[in-house]
Amino acid sequence: xxxxxxxxxxxxxxxxxxxxxxxxxxxxxxxxxxxxxxxxxxxxxxxxxxxxxxxxxxxxxxxxxxxxxxxxxxxxxxxxxxxxxxxxxxxxxxxxxxxxxxxxxxxxxxxxxxxxxxxxxxxxxxxxxxxxxxxxxxxxxxxxxxxxxxxxxxxxxxxxxxxxxxxxxxxxxxxxxxxxxxxxxxxxxxxxxxxxxxxxxxxxxxxxxxxxxxxxxxxxxxxxxxxxxxxxxxxxxxxxxxxxxxxxxxxxxxxxxxxxxxxxxxxxxxxxxxxxxxxxxxxxxxxxxxxxxxxxxxxxxxxxxxxxxxxxxxxxxxxxxxxxxxxxxxxxxxxxxxxxxxxxxxx
Amino acid sequence: xxxxxxxxxxxxxxxxxxxxxxxxxxxxxxxxxxxxxxxxxxxxxxxxxxxxxxxxxxxxxxxxxxxxxxxxxxxxxxxxxxxxxxxxxxxxxxxxxxxxxxxxxxxxxxxxxxxxxxxxxxxxxxxxxxxxxxxxxxxxxxxxxxxxxxxxxxxxxxxxxxxxxxxxxxxxxxxxxxxxxxxxxxxxxxxxxxxxxxxxxxxxxxxxxxxxxxxxxxxxxxxxxxxxxxxxxxxxxxxxxxxxxxxxxxxxxxxxxxxxxxxxxxxxxxxxxxxxxxxxxxxxxxxxxxxxxxx
Amino acid sequence: xxxxxxxxxxxxxxxxxxxxxxxxxxxxxxxxxxxxxxxxxxxxxxxxxxxxxxxxxxxxxxxxxxxxxxxxxxxxxxxxxxxxxxxxxxxxxxxxxxxxxxxxxxxxxxxxxxxxxxxxxxxxxxxxxxxxxxxxxxxxxxxxxxxxxxxxxxxxxxxxxxxxxxxxxxxxxxxxxxxxxxxxxxxxxxxxxxxxxxxxxxxxxxxxxxxxxxxxxxxxxxxxxxxxxxxxxxxxxxxxxxxxxxxxxxxxxxxxxxxxxxxxxxxxxxxxxxxxxxxxxxxxxxxxxxxxxxxxxxxxxxxxxxxxxxxxxxxxxxxxxxxxxxxxx
Numbered sequence: 011x012x013x014x015x016x017x018x019x020x021x022x023x024x025x026x027x028x029x030x031x032x033x034x035x036x037x038x039x040x041x042x043x044x045x046x047x048x049x050x051x052x053x054x055x056x057x058x059x060x061x062x063x064x065x066x067x068x069x070x071x072x073x074x075x076x077x078x079x080x081x082x083x084x085x086x087x088x089x090x091x092x093x094x095x096x097x098x099x100x101x102x103x104x105x106x107x108x109x110x111x112x113x114x115x116x117x118x119x120x121x122x123x124x125x126x127x128x129x130x131x132x133x134x135x136x137x138x139x140x141x142x143x144x145x146x147x148x149x150x151x152x153x154x155x156x157x158x159x160x161x162x163x164x165x166x167x168x169x170x171x172x173x174x175x176x177x178x179x180x181x182x183x184x185x186x187x188x189x190x191x192x193x194x195x196x197x198x199x200x201x202x203x204x205x206x207x208x209x210x211x212x213x214x215x216x217x218x219x220x221x222x223x224x225x226x227x228x229x230x231x232x233x234x235x236x237x238x239x240x241x242x243x244x245x246x247x248x249x250x251x252x253x254x255x256x257x258x259x260x261x262x263x264x265x266x267x268x269x270x271x272x273x274x275x276x277x278x279x280x281x282x283x284x285x286x287x288x289x290x291x292x293x294x295x296x297x298x299x300x301x302x303x304x305x306x307x308x309x310x311x312x313x314x315x316x317x318x319x320x321x322x323x324x325x326x327x328x329x330x331x332x333x334x335x336x337x338x339x340x341x342x343x344x345x346x347x348x349x350x351x352x353x354x355x356x357x
Numbered sequence: 358x359x360x361x362x363x364x365x366x367x368x369x370x371x372x373x374x375x376x377x378x379x380x381x382x383x384x385x386x387x388x389x390x391x392x393x394x395x396x397x398x399x400x401x402x403x404x405x406x407x408x409x410x411x412x413x414x415x416x417x418x419x420x421x422x423x424x425x426x427x428x429x430x431x432x433x434x435x436x437x438x439x440x441x442x443x444x445x446x447x448x449x450x451x452x453x454x455x456x457x458x459x460x461x462x463x464x465x466x467x468x469x470x471x472x473x474x475x476x477x478x479x480x481x482x483x484x485x486x487x488x489x490x491x492x493x494x495x496x497x498x499x500x501x502x503x504x505x506x507x508x509x510x511x512x513x514x515x516x517x518x519x520x521x522x523x524x525x526x527x528x529x530x531x532x533x534x535x536x537x538x539x540x541x542x543x544x545x546x547x548x549x550x551x552x553x554x555x556x557x558x559x560x561x562x563x564x565x566x567x568x569x570x571x572x573x574x575x576x577x578x579x580x581x582x583x584x585x586x587x588x589x590x591x592x593x594x595x596x597x598x599x600x601x602x603x604x605x606x607x608x609x610x611x612x613x614x615x616x617x618x619x620x621x622x623x624x625x626x627x628x629x630x631x632x633x634x635x636x637x638x639x640x641x642x643x644x645x646x647x648x649x650x651x652x
Numbered sequence: 653x654x655x656x657x658x659x660x661x662x663x664x665x666x667x668x669x670x671x672x673x674x675x676x677x678x679x680x681x682x683x684x685x686x687x688x689x690x691x692x693x694x695x696x697x698x699x700x701x702x703x704x705x706x707x708x709x710x711x712x713x714x715x716x717x718x719x720x721x722x723x724x725x726x727x728x729x730x731x732x733x734x735x736x737x738x739x740x741x742x743x744x745x746x747x748x749x750x751x752x753x754x755x756x757x758x759x760x761x762x763x764x765x766x767x768x769x770x771x772x773x774x775x776x777x778x779x780x781x782x783x784x785x786x787x788x789x790x791x792x793x794x795x796x797x798x799x800x801x802x803x804x805x806x807x808x809x810x811x812x813x814x815x816x817x818x819x820x821x822x823x824x825x826x827x828x829x830x831x832x833x834x835x836x837x838x839x840x841x842x843x844x845x846x847x848x849x850x851x852x853x854x855x856x857x858x859x860x861x862x863x864x865x866x867x868x869x870x871x872x873x874x875x876x877x878x879x880x881x882x883x884x885x886x887x888x889x890x891x892x893x894x895x896x897x898x899x900x901x902x903x904x905x906x907x908x909x910x911x912x913x914x915x916x917x918x919x920x921x922x923x924x925x926x927x928x929x930x931x932x933x934x935x936x937x938x939x940x941x942x943x944x945x946x947x948x949x950x951x952x953x954x955x956x957x958x959x960x961x962x963x964x965x966x967x968x969x970x971x972x973x974x975x976x977x978x979x980x981x
Binding site: 174201229 | 696871874876877911914915917918921928
Binding site: 070071072100103104106107108110112115116117118120121129130133134179182183186 | 536537538540541543544545546547548551555556559560644
């Protein structure tokens, strides 16, 4: 009964109609295809406004897509904006959990740690006795690193640090033994020195319970660490997945100019070259929004150093299969010169 | 096992969660004492203090003393006793009215805010219309027109108590619906009644508590006010009635000896209202753990 | 790298008074800011970095108390003043015209009902500059941040992106021609390209105007890119201080070493080095641990670390560290 493919999004789009007459369209997500198997960790990388949060919420059933289909455990749950399998949806929605960026707002401030977990357990395990629930809660707290559990039981969210709050939220999701955890910017509001600890926790959970994890972040370093070399990464821009594939392939020969620009422009901790700091070459023509506009259906055309007439005259956007586990939305994917970040040579 | 269960009880520590926040703040302490005094006045008071309504002209307008703690009125009657006996009416009627008003307001507010859409618009429209009716004149007229009894007074006051609270609850619930922890509760399939009563309602408690206090004070003022203006005499010991006869019939404002009596009643009213308001304010700390600074 | 000290901070102590006690936010800090350089102050939440700047600029909340310390400012013209001893009025003249401040999240501090031109005029007027010529010249500052005055001046804040608003705030600060600019977390909430633009702008400002800059952040890579000198802050104290090469090539303090190692950066990915988080939690400034503040989390803790706070030792020229591993007792 345990299916291997936990989640599949096919051609999922989300458009918002704004304005008095619903005339203006905000295309938050465009034709996204994404899937994840049991026990895998896949990362989605993108800036704010790229659509990554919307994709995350659609995956966990919190937002209905405008078009496209969502499959959970190989069963179509949502199609073209409607829930098609109501019973299945309601039975399983708590196994596809979404974790918010801000743990403070994701926790009810008037519930202490014990109650926060207790209400979830009571709902899903109604036949558990009070003392069994108590034991379960203590075990969950130990598992997420809130130790000793007895210290934390009567604390309220405002007593906890950012990292601790996030651990509590993770404990809450663990209580229902989820198939999928969508972790949306879960480390952005946590101290830098503790971020890796939270990501490690997610990795442990994935390893131990075979939970799938979609790790969403604007921080490429964190996203890569979460996915690991064997994991998958999706790069999103303006609602499109512009590049997707195995981390080892995408990071060593990125085929979409946006991915290249991302890697090149991240400030790096150690980049030394004979005593001087090496600054990345400007891989992206950075314009203010009005100085130059290239109208093309390609989302990156206005900033892309390779953009030309071919890009302007594009009628459709199609994925180029660069190799087995590597897709790119760039029309020039095969023609692009090989590229590595300039400072990689020194390593 | 036993020590674990004992520990479970300490997690929901009644003292720390409910009593300490109120007592620790000076306002809360003041408020609690006032409420206790009020309860004693209304329940035990009339049993303990004998009421003597016989006129004793020799004590007319006597000043406060050990025998007559609040002095005497225009007929030489002990004001202290009259006030204690009148407190039952003066405290109880507005309380019942406010309670009913709050219940109606909360139910309508939750319905409108939680369901949203058409129901929300209908309820909001209804509430807005109700709010435009000037409450005091309306209460005045209705009290005059309807048969005079405790029940009618309570109902009349209640009928004008619910709109204000409804409005703020609808808007608060609508915004609470969008909070991340509510979204998380939906995600985790915790159920509609759980979300309503354990995620949303607790956050309305500060509004409800405060509103209950404010309504109570307002209704008390309205009640005493309309009786003072002579509309609905219920009982001779009703404070409004006392003031009414003192000032209109016996021209107390022109008599210097009457001043202590009037002042005492007014000060008592102010004290009671202030205490109720402070108590309601301190309830906020109970319902909102974030406000508890001393922990 | 200059050898000319512009701001000299000695024995600075500041506390917040709260119901539960006192929070020692700035706990005996000594620091030198060198002229024409960018000094990075690195610290996580609870390190006291914002408190330090608020103390220097004297913009503290009411429950703050400056207990001791001198902050000697040597202006470019040669005046030497102790900022802690100045009256509020004099301080007000220093803020903005001598020391510019770009606080965290300043994009949201722009007035939504005024256009950018009005912002310039207001800012200059607030500091006593009324003449048209100077005001006109100040618009040129927009060019430094990569914005074209003719197109930006007539716009309102909501018509600009987050990155652009940030840049407008910086140009407003520059319009007063301060000798020093302090920036608090300038890169948080910015996307990669806006961040890159900002870093280039700050580098530009340093090259062209030789403005001294103080950069406060928890983002180590940003500091590595820009800073000439770096001070590492932990629990209200400076635990290490040196040139950027000292800190990033030869970090001495265990906290610095562990902090650098704990960040999952791109470089880590390509060098296949696995980041390691720092165990434990940042300490409470209300009841800090005895002795060295880092001792509960430090893998090298010895008996003396729990007893006594270590002194600041100059291990090599210009590279200071506050740790018992390097001090003799």
